[in-house]
Amino acid sequence: MKRIPFHNREREIKEVMNILEAEPSLITFIHGPINSGKTTMVSHLIEQLPEEYVVFYINLRGRFISDYRDFIKVLFKIEKEKNNKEILKTISEISAETLKFSGIPVAESIMNALFKEKSYEDVFEFLEEYFTTIAKNKRPVLILDELQVIGDLKINGLLMYKLFNFFIRLTKELHLCHIFAVSSDSLFIEQVYSEAMLQGRSRHLLVDDFNEVETMDFLDKHNFSDDEKIVAWNYCGGKPICLVELVNYENREEKSQEMLMLRTGEINQRIKVLKIVNKKILFEGEEIELKYENVIKILDGFSDEASYAYEMITPEIAYLVKENILFVDSIRGIIKPQSRLELLAIREVMKNV
Numbered sequence: 001m002k003r004i005p006f007h008n009r010e011r012e013i014k015e016v017m018n019i020l021e022a023e024p025s026l027i028t029f030i031h032g033p034i035n036s037g038k039t040t041m042v043s044h045l046i047e048q049l050p051e052e053y054v055v056f057y058i059n060l061r062g063r064f065i066s067d068y069r070d071f072i073k074v075l076f077k078i079e080k081e082k083n084n085k086e087i088l089k090t091i092s093e094i095s096a097e098t099l100k101f102s103g104i105p106v107a108e109s110i111m112n113a114l115f116k117e118k119s120y121e122d123v124f125e126f127l128e129e130y131f132t133t134i135a136k137n138k139r140p141v142l143i144l145d146e147l148q149v150i151g152d153l154k155i156n157g158l159l160m161y162k163l164f165n166f167f168i169r170l171t172k173e174l175h176l177c178h179i180f181a182v183s184s185d186s187l188f189i190e191q192v193y194s195e196a197m198l199q200g201r202s203r204h205l206l207v208d209d210f211n212e213v214e215t216m217d218f219l220d221k222h223n224f225s226d227d228e229k230i231v232a233w234n235y236c237g238g239k240p241i242c243l244v245e246l247v248n249y250e251n252r253e254e255k256s257q258e259m260l261m262l263r264t265g266e267i268n269q270r271i272k273v274l275k276i277v278n279k280k281i282l283f284e285g286e287e288i289e290l291k292y293e294n295v296i297k298i299l300d301g302f303s304d305e306a307s308y309a310y311e312m313i314t315p316e317i318a319y320l321v322k323e324n325i326l327f328v329d330s331i332r333g334i335i336k337p338q339s340r341l342e343l344l345a346i347r348e349v350m351k352n353v
């Protein structure tokens with residue numbers, strides 16, 4: 001396997017840098033289809049930041065969070081043999097490098113106290129003080145990747161609301177800390193987008209698959225021939241993970257066809273099963289039965305178009321998003337397959353319905 005160096009993302013990085021250079025004032029949501037390169041872009045950007053920034057990057061992917069204790073565990077990290085004053089002094093005063101943390105470092109005694117408190121107000125109060133201290137000398141940045149993991153978590157009410165309120169305080173009210181929330185879950189982003197409490201307090205940044213120019217540039221870097229470039233663009237579009245996969249194969253056309261066949265089979269199964277099973281989906285708090293015909297109608301819209309405007313999110317659209325087949329871009333009001341490969345697979349499936 002070749003190691004693939006980071007490619008492009010100039011536009012998106014510039015946009016984030018502009019945000020970071022200004023005073024924190026809004027919460028930034030970074031969204032986009034699955035595997036479009038959001039995490040990669042954020043990780044790369046963290047490495048490039050000037051030393052006045054202190055980054056707390058917390059990835060919730062694969063973390064199991066079911067209660068207050070779990071939440072505290074992902075948010076904080078114990079720094080052994082130091083008290084909190086020493087920790088904060090180190091963070092604020094080291095200036096030779098950009099500090100990056102995968103959890104907010106605290107003393108063991110603080111962690112124990114937070115576990116005991118069991119109240120968000122105390123956690124948020126503590127964090128506000130923490131960021132205030134750091135912000136005297138540095139510019140704190142808090143990034144939560146895969147935030148939807150705690151989207152439905154209820155601990156004395158919906159945690160997400162409390163978290164958003166706290167984020168609004170850190171940005172719009174106190175201008176203390178930059179906040180980025182990253183998510184591939186477009187239904188979650190759709191909810192966030194229509195959330196009244198976030199109106200005028202958040203912005204949305206799309207990190208989509210590469211466009212054609214960026215893709216050709218990537219393929220040139222990896223010495224694809226003209227024919228191979230056509231194959232890659234036709235099957236993968238600008239989906240980074242798919243292009244990376246092709247880099248590692250000798251016979252790129254064969255590999256592309258194999259990927260398409262595999263995905264066609266999977267989608268076919270997800271769709272056709274609705275003919276024989278009365279599947280239900282939790283939608284707006286209600287258990288709604290999915291209608292096969294509606295699913296087909298939605299997919300049929302992709303026979304001639306790669307994306308189209310939707311009127312409202314129906315249970316069937318929600319199902320197709322949950323199955324990672326479709327992506328809802330609520331900011332632009334369109335739905336589209338998660339990738340070019342997905343689009344081709346949908347068209348294959350639609351040939352036999």
Ligand SMILES: Nc1ncnc2c1ncn2[C@@H]1O[C@H](COP(=O)(O)OP(=O)(O)O)[C@@H](O)[C@H]1O
Binds near residue numbers: 008240
């Ligand atoms: N800018 C890039 N340059 C090179 N490879 C990339 C880039 N962005 C994404 N990739 C590849 O695609 C994979 C999926 O990207 P990732 O950042 O995990 O997507 P997301 O977080 O949007 O789901 C990465 O593991 C990497 O191999």
Ligand SMILES: [Mg+2]
Binds near residue numbers: 038039040145
């Ligand atoms: Mg990611």
